[in-house]
Amino acid sequence: MENVNIAEQIRVIVELQELDKEIYRLRSVIEGAPEKTKELDDGLENKKAALKAAEDELKKLQMEHKEKEGELGTKEGAIKKYQTQQNLVKTNKEYSSLEKEIASIKADNSLLEEAILKSFDTIEAAQKTISKEKQKFEEEKQKTGSQKNAIEVEKKAAEAEMANLNEKRTAFTEKIDKGILDKYERVLANRSGLAVVPVVNKTSCGGCNMNLPPQVVNEAMLKKDIVLCGNCARILYCE
Ligand SMILES: [Zn+2]
Numbered sequence: 001m002e003n004v005n006i007a008e009q010i011r012v013i014v015e016l017q018e019l020d021k022e023i024y025r026l027r028s029v030i031e032g033a034p035e036k037t038k039e040l041d042d043g044l045e046n047k048k049a050a051l052k053a054a055e056d057e058l059k060k061l062q063m064e065h066k067e068k069e070g071e072l073g074t075k076e077g078a079i080k081k082y083q084t085q086q087n088l089v090k091t092n093k094e095y096s097s098l099e100k101e102i103a104s105i106k107a108d109n110s111l112l113e114e115a116i117l118k119s120f121d122t123i124e125a126a127q128k129t130i131s132k133e134k135q136k137f138e139e140e141k142q143k144t145g146s147q148k149n150a151i152e153v154e155k156k157a158a159e160a161e162m163a164n165l166n167e168k169r170t171a172f173t174e175k176i177d178k179g180i181l182d183k184y185e186r187v188l189a190n191r192s193g194l195a196v197v198p199v200v201n202k203t204s205c206g207g208c209n210m211n212l213p214p215q216v217v218n219e220a221m222l223k224k225d226i227v228l229c230g231n232c233a234r235i236l237y238c239e
Helices: 006-088 093-174 178-190 214-222
Strands: 196-200 235-237
Touching: 006 093, 006 178, 006 196, 006 235, 093 196, 178 235, 196 214
Parallel strands: 196 235
Antiparallel strands: none
């Protein structure tokens, strides 16, 4: 690599790395936005489904309540019918047989009335809960709306900033030797946006924290060639 001042090249890629750190951060903001939005939508959708289930349950309770009331009405009609018949029967036996029927229905009805009162309370409680949940849902919907807005605004800002930084990046890359730039970009892609790291305390890699052989540290200090960490393959530099 004649004609290439490695020390100068390292100085430039260290700066480029700072720029790329920010570009990677912005990219994760932009790429993460749809998932964040979807999470919010899913959360709202789940709450909507829970509310719908509670409303369906309430409808079922109301129907059962109506059925019980209908049944009570029918049975009260039957009592009246038996009582009318009682006035017409000729024998005591017939009379007491009807009396028995009436008593049995009355016993049923008293249970039915109890059940009706109970289900009335249950329905009232369910209605209260649902109305509270509905209010909460509306609040949640508004909150989700503004959160989604904020995500969109943040994404737009990141996109604008990204375009700006990419322009700056081009100016940097023009100053870097093609071979070194290729190496840098390969490591950058493989190491999630961190390709150039300092040698820490003249002993370890600032990227993976592994100890470096003294020979590698020396080479990095000399700045005669691009030196890589034997463990994480990042480009090493000495400050
Ligand atoms: Zn390393």
